[in-house]
Amino acid sequence: MTPFASTPNFPVNRTDPFDLEILEDPHSFHAELRDAGPAVYLERHEVFGLARYEHVHAALTDWQGFQSAAGVGLSNFRYEKPWRPPSLLLETDPPHHDAPRAVLSKVLGPRALTKLRDAWFSDARCLVDQVLDSGTEFDAVTELAAPFPLRVFPDAVGISNAGRENLLPYGDHLFNAFGPSNSLVSKGAPRVAELSTWVNTQCSREALSAHGFGAQIWSAADRGDITAEQAPLVVRSLLSAGVDTTVNGLAAVLFAFATNPDQWTRLRTNPSAFARSAFDEAVRWESPVQTFFRTATRDIEVGGTVIPDGHKILIFLGSANRDPRRWERPDAFDITRDPSGHVGYGMGIHQCVGQHVARLEAEALLTALAARVATIEPVEPPTRHLNNTLRSWKSMPLRVRLG
Numbered sequence: 001m002t003p004f005a006s007t008p009n010f011p012v013n014r015t016d017p018f019d020l021e022i023l024e025d026p027h028s029f030h031a032e033l034r035d036a037g038p039a040v041y042l043e044r045h046e047v048f049g050l051a052r053y054e055h056v057h058a059a060l061t062d063w064q065g066f067q068s069a070a071g072v073g074l075s076n077f078r079y080e081k082p083w084r085p086p087s088l089l090l091e092t093d094p095p096h097h098d099a100p101r102a103v104l105s106k107v108l109g110p111r112a113l114t115k116l117r118d119a120w121f122s123d124a125r126c127l128v129d130q131v132l133d134s135g136t137e138f139d140a141v142t143e144l145a146a147p148f149p150l151r152v153f154p155d156a157v158g159i160s161n162a163g164r165e166n167l168l169p170y171g172d173h174l175f176n177a178f179g180p181s182n183s184l185v186s187k188g189a190p191r192v193a194e195l196s197t198w199v200n201t202q203c204s205r206e207a208l209s210a211h212g213f214g215a216q217i218w219s220a221a222d223r224g225d226i227t228a229e230q231a232p233l234v235v236r237s238l239l240s241a242g243v244d245t246t247v248n249g250l251a252a253v254l255f256a257f258a259t260n261p262d263q264w265t266r267l268r269t270n271p272s273a274f275a276r277s278a279f280d281e282a283v284r285w286e287s288p289v290q291t292f293f294r295t296a297t298r299d300i301e302v303g304g305t306v307i308p309d310g311h312k313i314l315i316f317l318g319s320a321n322r323d324p325r326r327w328e329r330p331d332a333f334d335i336t337r338d339p340s341g342h343v344g345y346g347m348g349i350h351q352c353v354g355q356h357v358a359r360l361e362a363e364a365l366l367t368a369l370a371a372r373v374a375t376i377e378p379v380e381p382p383t384r385h386l387n388n389t390l391r392s393w394k395s396m397p398l399r400v401r402l403g
């Protein structure tokens, strides 16, 4: 692939977006990219970058020009073999994308989820009681944000209890693998075969309990909505995209409230009115999925310059979600703002098909906490878990006052 020393029209940035120091704190780098122009050439990886809301939104809604089928990581499937068979949702485009998408959007749709609502609210109260009954200081990542999705989601999919500890490490590697093969990817490499085998085993019809999301995907195959070859890969998408994302989204909203006590007070005035949009505001504010790549299917003009056919484009969702050209006080977590239009779930035909599941988890957990907790504060600063794609945490010590 030709490097772009010959395209002086784009601003050039020499920073590696996947450098560990940038992943630790990306905000000033994002501002630099946004201020440099509508598109930037990222010399380190020979790709283009879009960091302003307007251009991120435009790229996400132009699936013909910005394809996903060549992979949404740095590696281009036209030239390099993917580390696992491509996702039938994430790494395809129409027409192949449409049948699996239609099946999942029905299985995970708002109507289907009404059946889970009461059980998840009650599970959330149970977990919150268990944590608060053993003390008012706890780690919000390891005691709430991780255990809650791990309690409700794998059950809803219908996988066995054994091996569930593999879900987070599998997701961690998967999201690292969208980036360059840096130290984060090598760290995960030794367990890839073992973790993939376990995940793939959970996707067969026999491994899934009756009536869960997994069984419903297999029923769609029986009806002919997708093929029997597609069904296990659609189940794999649930296990791939449904755990680490929600764990980090829940951690984000808890951190947002711990550092914005006035917002917690406001949430408590009417949790059922605020919980959902508060979570969406946290998804905007923190962007648990920071980036995805697309690939240009033709020469595409962006801001007066041309991104050449075949090149990878890094889409900075987290940066778009804090672009001052789009948002007032972008760095403020404010549950009274209208966060709609944020690109934390993506936008367009690939927009997160599990977003109703994520919102339901958040609503259940926030409602259970709001019923018992008057104030939340950090005990010490949280620590990050670095990932090439996810904005993630290792620990988040919090102290609450009941009331």
Ligand code: OVV
Binding pocket: 087, 088, 089, 090, 091, 174, 236, 237, 238, 240, 241
């Ligand atoms: C959105 C997303 C992330 C990771 C994996 C997948 C989807 C998948 O479909 O496998």
